[in-house]
Amino acid sequence: MAQEKYAIIDIGSNTIRLVIYTRDKSGRFTESENVKAVARLRSYLNEENILEQEGIDILIKTLKSFQGVTRHHQLEAIKCVATAAVRQAVNQDDIIKAVQSETDFSIRILSEFEEANYGYLAVVNSTPFTSGITVDIGGGSTEITYFKNRQLIYFYSFPFGVLSLKEQFIEGDMPTKEELRELRSFLKEQFDQLEWLNDKRLPLIGIGGSARNLAQIHQEHIEYPFSGVHQYVMSKDDVEDINELFNSLEFSELQRLEGLSKDRADIIIPAVEVFRYLMELIDTKQFALSRKGLRDGVFYEETTKGFDLSVFPNVVEESFHELAVDYDINLTHAFHVSTSAMLISKELEKLGLLSLDEQDDKRLKLSSALYNLGSYIDSESSHQHTFYLLSNRTIDGLLHKERVIIALMASFKNRNVFKRNVALYEEWFTKDELAKYTLLGAIIKVAYSLNATKRDIVETIAVEEKDDVLVFSVHCREDWKPEQYQVEKQKKHVEKQLKKSVEFKFDS
Template sequence: MSKEYYAIIDIGSNTVRLVIYLREKSGRFQEIENVKAVARLRNYLEETNVLNQDGIEVLLKILKSFKEVTDTYDLNQIICVATATIRQAENQQEIISEVEQRIGYNIQTLSEEEEAYYGYLAVVNSTAIEEGITVDIGGGSTEITYFENREIKHSHSFPFGALTLKQMFVKNDVPSEKEMHKVRDYLREQFNSLPWLKSCNVPLIGIGGSARNMVQVDQALKSYPLAGLHQYRMYENDMAFIKNYLLTLSFKKLQKVEGLTKDRADIILPAIEVFHSLYEYVDSSSFILSRKGLRDGIFYEQLTHDFGISVFPNVIEESFNELAVDFDIDYKHVHQVTDIALKLFEEFRMQGVGHVTKADVGLLKRGAFVFNLGEYIDSESSSQHTFYLLANRTIDGLLHQERLKIALIASYKSKPIFKQYLSPYKHWFVKEEQKKLRTLGAMIKLAFSFDSTRRSIVDDLDIDIQDEDINITAYCNQESMPEEYQVEKQKKHLEKALKKKINVVFQPHE
């Protein structure tokens, strides 16, 4: 199959960005090029709302360099979109004509509603959040939406962005506390214009570069051990701490803060104030970063359009289907292992063994689906690869802690190895939860052993739980010697987790 490449150019008020995607065999778009140029086009917008010739030349110079990159690819499609500054420019048509004549790109200027909609679409198709407020701070505008049951209910574009807030309220590179108070009062006034925004008590989902930078600073300050930004969660006290910390720094020191890009140093504090003030106004339950934004929303519209929908029915399911394609997961084997694991799980749950509850069944199923995934890379070090891949790969629909749980379960090899993987994250889980994750991992490992030759020879299990013993009869449709060997070898892990002896008998299924 020939490779399909797509490109999108996003002309914002602060930055202009080119992203090139490769469409993978799973249908997913993988980002392979990401080029950013700081344009600050907002600074070239005159009081008459005309983008001056200096600003147009800055834009043309950037787009000319992007053209040299896009010309090296055989692109299926190239999309060029512009947001607030071009949208608000009185000479918008002249800019579009000059870009088309001199560069060859056809600019599509997004309306406020379209810009907000694409941000919402990116969030609902890359997270499992059912209800929330999205906020995307650009240089010249801020788009917010409210969605419920994953359907958009309200959207609004505020006439301020990180750059305009700086221009309106901040004299120097770093705002004073007094200036920050003025920003806060102004924001409160703006938020008051939307009745549907007050005290929603839902997650606030941040989109865009400022949100990304705030999260990167938070991760750096905490020496965060897990990879990835998408679906990272923060709270009000985290935002307040970062804001107060950055306010103590000189501009020179601010430019060197770990996680903060140098070109955002002068606008990050007004942007954080938007997140913080909105969080308090909404009475939000948490702040979650969406690494996916406007550009992704445009591609999601294209992806889902072929199926006559706009929102994926189940984001987590889509993500696991992508994993199945990327790592050649054997569906027949996975279903057999899952069925056996579920039989063990249900019996243990009914008898109160292993402290598993009905709420854990989803975790068991997902862990079984990707158990031993690292075998795709190397069978000898499969456990290490499984843990690394799952812990450090973004899985749309799963928050970081949920992703880590699945990584710990699916990579289960032994108690010492489990403790080794868990070590940097021990404070994330109470002891009872650590035991439960270990039990689920050992349970799936045993279920895996019952199908070690991938022949689906076990038709049914009969499980009898006594005080000190668990007696399992496995009814088989073929010769079971290889499975008997593996079960006998691996059952000790579940015995240690449950503190019970497991006796297994294999019988032909009549």
């Protein structure tokens, strides 16, 4: 795309949102502006499915306020999409004409399939889940998809959402016990129609504002030590605990609950009831949050037109490419550090000193490629910056625990710094896991030293044990003295973890 900026307006049944994307130095578009208006258009859809004039007026007024922003940014490429409230309106032609005549925008009404498909695209392009069930509950519709091996298998769009459920079943601000019983009975009747949901035992992945609020509330409730909600995972018990919390509060207390948007206080309970029943039906213990949703799906489709790449080949590789561009990573150097780290780990495995599974291999490759990334900010305190950057930046394709593991290994300086960095997250790991990640961090540090001059001179590494001493034989294609000097300084970290003496022998 030739433009520097691009915008999407999402006309939902509960909220209307303008998101502006700006092209960064890597050539990709990142979100730069996000403007939200609570319009609740679904509330103006009468029994004859006519969107009343008051609702149309609110829509026009909101779009005119967005128009001031889009004109300021001189935007021409603006996608304006509408979902259930406009899709279900029998007077949708009148709505489209009113918007076209009174604003700069032209509405595209998304079909049920398009709305579900965009949610699925957002999830498979920004999370590590290869198979799962997505649920996107809006104000006037609920989209469910089942994807397997990153391919969409089934989808369904229900013509109800949090606003219509609230209107249909809950008279006051908070539901009575009888109202909850009726709501649960209705949800069971509706969702049980989808036989392909039964006992899938796959993660339920929530999309949209209600799912995001649930994750935010839980993070506040447990004083979660990590930043961001994208790819946050809750257990079934976690969801039940928050549901019990909601039902124990007065409405005024619910409105003040940390993590909950005040404008969602009266509709969060119907949303959580949807999540609870779907988890039971699917027989899953995992509820995950995808902060990426419909708008991101539209964007992925738009920016990959003509390339047949609406599903990215590998989410983590895409994320690594973004990090490499943002922090000026030397890719050739990163490749050689990663190769040396893998060679050393495989040699130690042969000696029975290390045991890695497929996931550990992936962690080692990524961490070694990102090692010392913080030098982009300041070389003197690069390890500190590396840990901060990797643990506080959302990295698509990595769940939160995984991100901490990568940050710990990629920022390894010594055992004491490792312990300080992991202190907030220590309860996430076993002692054996921490010992393994400390050793892998030490291996990466040695691998980094073996390319100290960035000449990529190491060709082979072999390790053998002689009289309780680990002898590393390193074959190089050029003079290796600078590398030898650095390795002699850093080998102590491997010695401490393995409790063995280490000797390096170089030849060329």
